[in-house]
Amino acid sequence: MKTLLLFPPQWTPLNPHFSVASLIGQLRKNNYEIIIRDLNIEYYNKILTKEYLQESLDKAFKMKDKLFQSLKTEYTDEKVEADYSEEFKRNLVKYTKIKEFQANKAYEIEDLPGIIEEAVSIMKCKERFYEPQYLIKALNDLDKALEIISLPYHPSQVEFHNYSDPMFKLTYESIKQYCTDKSLNMFYEYFEEVLPSLLEENADLIAISINSSTQIVPGLTLAMLLKKHSNAHISIGGNFFSRLVDSLVERPEFFKLFCNSLVVEEGEKPIVELAKYVEGKIPIEQVPNLLYLKDDKVKINEKTAPLKLNEMHCQDLDGFPLDLYLTPDIVLSIQSSRGCYWQKCSFCDHYFGQNVNTKDINILINEMKTVQEKYGISHFEFIDESISPAYLKMMSSKIIQEGLEVNWFNNARLETEFSKDLLQLASQAGLKMALWGLETGSERIMKLINKGIDFHKRLDILKDSYDAGIWNFAFIFFGFPTETHEEALMTIDMLCNNTDIVNCYGKSIFTLGKHTRLQDEPEKYGITEIMASQDEFSPSYTFKTSTGLDERGISQVANLCTERCNVAYGSPLWMYIRYREIFFLYVCKYGAKEVNECRVG
Numbered sequence: 230m231k232t233l234l235l236f237p238p239q240w241t242p243l244n245p246h247f248s249v250a251s252l253i254g255q256l257r258k259n260n261y262e263i264i265i266r267d268l269n270i271e272y273y274n275k276i277l278t279k280e281y282l283q284e285s286l287d288k289a290f291k292m293k294d295k296l297f298q299s300l301k302t303e304y305t306d307e308k309v310e311a312d313y314s315e316e317f318k319r320n321l322v323k324y325t326k327i328k329e330f331q332a333n334k335a336y337e338i339e340d341l342p343g344i345i346e347e348a349v350s351i352m353k354c355k356e357r358f359y360e361p362q363y364l365i366k367a368l369n370d371l372d373k374a375l376e377i378i379s380l381p382y383h384p385s386q387v388e389f390h391n392y393s394d395p396m397f398k399l400t401y402e403s404i405k406q407y408c409t410d411k412s413l414n415m416f417y418e419y420f421e422e423v424l425p426s427l428l429e430e431n432a433d434l435i436a437i438s439i440n441s442s443t444q445i446v447p448g449l450t451l452a453m454l455l456k457k458h459s460n461a462h463i464s465i466g467g468n469f470f471s472r473l474v475d476s477l478v479e480r481p482e483f484f485k486l487f488c489n490s491l492v493v494e495e496g497e498k499p500i501v502e503l504a505k506y507v508e509g510k511i512p513i514e515q516v517p518n519l520l521y522l523k524d525d526k527v528k529i530n531e532k533t534a535p536l537k538l539n540e541m542h543c544q545d546l547d548g549f550p551l552d553l554y555l556t557p558d559i560v561l562s563i564q565s566s567r568g569c570y571w572q573k574c575s576f577c578d579h580y581f582g583q584n585v586n587t588k589d590i591n592i593l594i595n596e597m598k599t600v601q602e603k604y605g606i607s608h609f610e611f612i613d614e615s616i617s618p619a620y621l622k623m624m625s626s627k628i629i630q631e632g633l634e635v636n637w638f639n640n641a642r643l644e645t646e647f648s649k650d651l652l653q654l655a656s657q658a659g660l661k662m663a664l665w666g667l668e669t670g671s672e673r674i675m676k677l678i679n680k681g682i683d684f685h686k687r688l689d690i691l692k693d694s695y696d697a698g699i700w701n702f703a704f705i706f707f708g709f710p711t712e713t714h715e716e717a718l719m720t721i722d723m724l725c726n727n728t729d730i731v732n733c734y735g736k737s738i739f740t741l742g743k744h745t746r747l748q749d750e751p752e753k754y755g756i757t758e759i760m761a762s763q764d765e766f767s768p769s770y771t772f773k774t775s776t777g778l779d780e781r782g783i784s785q786v787a788n789l790c791t792e793r794c795n796v797a798y799g800s801p802l803w804m805y806i807r808y809r810e811i812f813f814l815y816v817c818k819y820g821a822k823e824v825n826e827c828r829v830g
């Protein structure tokens with residue numbers, strides 16, 4: 230009984246993904262043979278080469294004339310925009326993009342293919358990665374290379390941290406179209422190339438992990454090709470589809486095209502039972518959390534209580550190509566808790582489908598030690614929704630007591646229990662960066678969010694944290710229902726007036742998640758109407774509010790935030806090295822104060 234576990238593009242190519250490493254641990258603990266292929270990192274290493282860039286340029290420039298001919302055939306003076314086909318519109322934006330690129334991007338066309346492999350080697354180099362002038366140039370060159378790679382598929386765009394297409398919709402029809410039409414799908418040819426090596430494994434069970442919307446088209450294309458060419462049981466897991474069970478139940482054709490089954494919510498227990506089913510040891514009805522097709526209908530098996538963290542095997546990186554990740558130092562995801570101990574923020578559904586439980590501190594420390602000894606990894610990202618002050622204290626004390634030399638970062642709520650002493654203890658134990666939910670500068674909005682923290686003490690905690698040598702990363706967002714322009718400005722002012730302690734920030738736009746508290750009591754938040762999204766696989770709803778910023782207003786304040794912060798922060802290094810894993814590594818190397826003071830140019 231052999232399992233092939235696949236992690237498809239697109240995901241930021243910096244580190245192995247936790248979901249896969251954790252599943253491997255469970256399967257190996259149960260003595261199953263397992264092969265891992267991180268096709269995401271293999272893909273980036275394949276495309277960021279001279280040959281691939283040259284091929285992409287040739288392909289794009291060759292298709293330009295063909296596109297022009299086809300546009301000419303459909304174009305007439307009498308037609309208005311609505312009369313043209315989707316294909317015409319797509320071809321028009323693609324043609325325009327390629328034409329402009331050819332006219333304006335001499336560096337990309339002439340020089341970049343020859344030096345892209347140098348950029349990749351800088352990303353992996355223990356010396357040059359940590360020299361900003363090399364790293365910034367490498368990151369910029371990678372962006373430009375990915376623009377070239379995307380040209381023949383424009384407006385599809387693969388980036389370092391994203392894959393998107395403004396014409397793609399989260400509907401079954403659109404997903405099917407993108408997965409089956411090679412001209413829309415920049416991953417198709419790559420999968421055709423790697424397919425023989427996957428089939429050669431002769432796996433009985435092939436599990437594909439889809440955790441983000443950026444993995445949908447590539448992940449499902451891969452699933453579709455495997456379903457067509459392999460006799461293995463093809464199963465999809467990961468947390469993206471867990472939120473969409475209601476939509477999946479209505480779509481038996483999804484299962485006919487893409488997979489034999491789909492695992493929802495926490496997968497560690499179901500994957501082992503699924504392996505038993507594939508082996509013929511149990512009937513499919515006994516595999517918990519499973520969706521599959523029976524008599525042309527989608528059947529859902531009963532859910533099971535997930536494994537407790539203490540029952541899980543340590544994550545297993547054997548088989549991951551650790552030298553392929555675009556970093557000199559792997560930052561490994563790790564968990565000390567699942568779910569969120571607070572669970573009350575009205576906008577949040579991060580904890581959906583997760584039972585709250587924490588890992589015994591000794592098990593956690595052993596896991597960190599094992600990973601350090603076995604793979605030489607000393608940098609960790611805690612992917613817990615939020616680490617509590619009590620756990621942080623226990624963990625920090627234990628790390629110091631054990632003499633473990635590690636660095637890490639984690640999410641946390643700005644609770645007053647994160648005292649000066651605790652933050653100093655944590656810093657001493659290796660906490661180099663904290664991701665805080667600062668959210669908003671408006672006290673009214675903060676109350677509606679129900680974060681459960683003292684609004685007026687948040688900045689004091691950030692100051693104590695920075696004084697302790699911890700880099701403060703703040704999450705903020707715009708567009709909470711009924712938020713006014715003035716309230717959004719308060720958030721911008723809060724950032725601009727505190728650049729010394731809010732070391733960097735990540736901003737987002739509010740979306741109404743399908744499993745949030747907010748959508749349970751919409752009237753309490755000024756929401757007058759919730760509309761089912763036309764995109765059946767969208768994890769959020771559209772909505773109307775009685776007052777507050779509209780879509781345009783939200784977009785304007787978000788842009789204003791960028792403009793004003795660019796001035797207030799004054800070209801800081803973090804804006805150029807962009808990715809939080811990267812500035813975490815810089816903080817580990819140089820310290821929070823030095824990185825905070827570093828300006829570019």
Ligand code: SF4
Nearest residue numbers: 569572573574577614
């Ligand atoms: S936003 Fe964070 S603290 Fe609030 S409920 Fe969600 S996970 Fe918990």
